[in-house]
Amino acid sequence: MSDLSALDRTKLPQHIAIIMDGNGRWAKERNQDRLYGHYEGVVSVRDIVNACGEIGIQYLTLYAFSTENWNRPKAEVDALMELLVNTLRKEVDELHKNNVRLHVIGAMATMPPICQKELQEAMDITAGNTGVQLILALSYSSRWEIIEATKKFSQDVVDGKHKIEDLNDALFTTYLETKNFPDPELMIRTSGEYRISNYLLYQLAYSELYFTEVHWPDFRKPHLIEAIINYQQRERRFGKTSDQIQTNQ
Ligand code: IPE
Ligand code: IPE
Ligand code: MG
Secondary structure (H helix, E strand, O other): OOOHHHOOHHHOOOEEEEEOOOHHHHHHHOOOOHHHHHHHHHHHHHHHHHHHHHHOOOEEEEEEEEHHHHHOOHHHHHHHHHHHHHHHHHHHHHHHHOOOEEEEEOOHHHOOHHHHHHHHHHHHHOOOOOOOEEEEEEEEOHHHHHHHHHHHHHHHHHOOOOOHHHOOHHHHHOOOOOOOOOOOOEEEEOOOOOOOOOOOOOOOOOOEEEEOOOOHHHOOHHHHHHHHHHHHOOOOOOOOOHHHHHOOO
16 A cells, blocks of 8 residues: 555656456455445545546546446446446536546447436536546447547548548547547556456557456555556566666667
């Protein structure tokens, strides 16, 4: 466990992406229904958003519901959608007061209309906020995003707006859901699963990955600080040698 003073303020990640995993197992360990884990997970979301504000993290992307999660039992999917609506209604004033701006990435059209409405309202209310940029990945998967981007670029080629040979990393990025955000420097996954689960595959190309056994409903500010301290101890080489990095070449 760690406190804020242990952080190197000059080496903070700008953008942290999290796979919030383990809600179901956390609840099962307590002989409770999986939904109880999702409800408690909201407490962690609140704590981590506040912690990011306090630490000075500008972008926080949370994987809240994947494309694949639609395959869960209907009762769980329905409960998650209801939880989203209720949480937005309950939290939007506090988010706004804390200067947090809400964004969404994912296939919004596939979300229930009531979720779309609440999300749009929360995004409108917080649109002018300049603190933590909170990005919720909902009905999101990376392969979906990349395929959508490819379709949009292809259409622009057909419409004469671009030539195929114009396509490079910078241009492709403008077709992604995350076009307005920098790539995450740090990706955290809770609950001891060592996989990416179709999350930000393009954007995580050079992210530092951090895995913890802690289930999401137990994940709090000290765990986040621990993850950032771990990140700060890494040497990010981007293909270069360690010597090059140390002598700034
Ligand atoms: C993460 O917790 C929340 C969502 C995917 C919506 P899980 O529900 O995946 O919890 P486990 O992995 O079954 O424990
Ligand atoms: C990934 O968690 C999606 C979210 C956290 C929303 P899952 O628990 O659904 O991932 P898998 O299916 O076990 O890889
Ligand atoms: Mg899971």
